[in-house]
Amino acid sequence: MDEYTPMRKNITYWIKIILLLVLLQSCKSTTTLMKQEATLADKMGSRQTEYLYNRIKEIAKVGYAFGHQDATAYGMGWKNDGSIKRSDVHDVSGAYPAVYGFELGHIELGHSINLDTVDFKLMQKLIQRAHKMRGIVTLSWHPDNPVSKKSAWDTTAAVTEILKGGNLHNEYKEWLSKLANFMNELKDESGNSIPVVFRPFHEMNGDWFWWGKGNCSPEEYISLWRETFDILTKEYSVHNMLYAYSPNTLEKKEDYLKYYPGDLYVDILGIDIYQHGSSEEFIEALKNDIGLLQKIATDKNKPYVLSEAGLNEIPIANWWTEVLDRHIAKSGISWALFWRNAWPNHYFAPYPGQASASDFILYKNLSHVLFLNDVKKIR
Numbered sequence: 347m348d349e350y351t352p353m354r355k356n357i358t359y360w361i362k363i364i365l366l367l368v369l370l371q372s373c374k375s376t377t378t379l380m381k382q383e384a385t386l387a388d389k390m391g392s393r394q395t396e397y398l399y400n401r402i403k404e405i406a407k408v409g410y411a412f413g414h415q416d417a418t419a420y421g422m423g424w425k426n427d428g429s430i431k432r433s434d435v436h437d438v439s440g441a442y443p444a445v446y447g448f449e450l451g452h453i454e455l456g457h458s459i460n461l462d463t464v465d466f467k468l469m470q471k472l473i474q475r476a477h478k479m480r481g482i483v484t485l486s487w488h489p490d491n492p493v494s495k496k497s498a499w500d501t502t503a504a505v506t507e508i509l510k511g512g513n514l515h516n517e518y519k520e521w522l523s524k525l526a527n528f529m530n531e532l533k534d535e536s537g538n539s540i541p542v543v544f545r546p547f548h549e550m551n552g553d554w555f556w557w558g559k560g561n562c563s564p565e566e567y568i569s570l571w572r573e574t575f576d577i578l579t580k581e582y583s584v585h586n587m588l589y590a591y592s593p594n595t596l597e598k599k600e601d602y603l604k605y606y607p608g609d610l611y612v613d614i615l616g617i618d619i620y621q622h623g624s625s626e627e628f629i630e631a632l633k634n635d636i637g638l639l640q641k642i643a644t645d646k647n648k649p650y651v652l653s654e655a656g657l658n659e660i661p662i663a664n665w666w667t668e669v670l671d672r673h674i675a676k677s678g679i680s681w682a683l684f685w686r687n688a689w690p691n692h693y694f695a696p697y698p699g700q701a702s703a704s705d706f707i708l709y710k711n712l713s714h715v716l717f718l719n720d721v722k723k724i725r
């Protein structure tokens with residue numbers, strides 16, 4: 347008789363326990379996998395776009411990338427005519443930024459230069475170069491007011507006019523088709539589309555743009571975002587963009603998600619924080635707003651960034667290391683982008699001889715602040 351001995355009972359018991367543990371482990375790794383492989387907002391997003399998204403997440407594990415708007419297009423006292431490789435940041439520190447911001451304003455009008463006089467053909471070339479060097483490209487867009495035909499800062503009510511059913515909907519689609527053409531023509535040497543981070547309609551919690559607070563309702567803003575996303579991805583087949591949402595410094599915590607178009611329409615969470623007053627106020631905003639951003643983004647499993655920042659004319663000699671970096675170093679952001687070096691009283695990155703230049707070199711040497719040669723290594 348095959349007796350069920352205590353010894354066999356014991357073995358069966360342990361086999362069951364092991365099987366259970368294996369099962370639990372595989373469930374756990376499936377959920378971790380699902381968490382890690384968050385898909386793109388654009389379900390048809392290219393393989394390269396997905397790769398960019400994963401790199402952006404990887405960067406935050408090492409530090410944060412340094413970015414500069416229009417870095418290679420112009421700087422203090424110089425303008426790129428297409429023949430030079432230059433950047434103020436490089437002139438000062440010997441390193442090129444890791445993140446390159448460019449501006450699409452006036453592409454919608456079919457102009458050959460943007461609202462800041464950067465030639466779109468040159469921009470295309472500079473994006474190709476930044477991408478080839480494994481830098482990251484982010485595009486802002488300050489479209490003119492579609493009703494008044496004045497600038498993005500003209501706050502004449504316009505959003506409902508361009509939404510589906512509005513009088514200017516078709517005109518808005520024409521605008522988007524021009525933006526889409528630019529995106530669809532943005533190719534690398536092998537003919538693959540170059541992936542970028544698109545950051546339209548930013549600072550909507552401020553009242554200075556036609557898409558901002560008081561000039562449209564949060565619901566209208568959300569429709570504007572979603573319709574724009576749908577037209578670009580579904581009608582114009584643009585599949586090389588990650589979408590970044592970026593309010594301005596918050597007045598109230600609740601403001602962050604007030605205009606949020608939804609997890610299915612956003613890949614990256616950002617915030618624009620400038621120092622307009624004292625360093626203390628700025629530090630408070632960095633701590634509070636990035637702290638909140640970190641919580642929201644972690645919960646949504648999305649990367650997050652300081653999408654715009656800066657102190658105009660940087661008159662504080664140790665601003666980079668003591669005011670800025672000390673308060674964002676451990677925040678988990680993937681990058682911090684500083685605004686453009688436009689003219690002598692409107693610049694946000696140092697140039698040789700500028701008051702914060704030597705501190706910037708110390709800042710550049712911090713191991714967690716990543717420039718082009720550092721992000722290059724991140725796969």
Ligand code: BMA
Nearest residue numbers: 449451461462488685686688
């Ligand atoms: C603003 C200023 C403007 C510029 C706009 C878009 O912050 O720098 O001069 O036109 O950004 O780049």
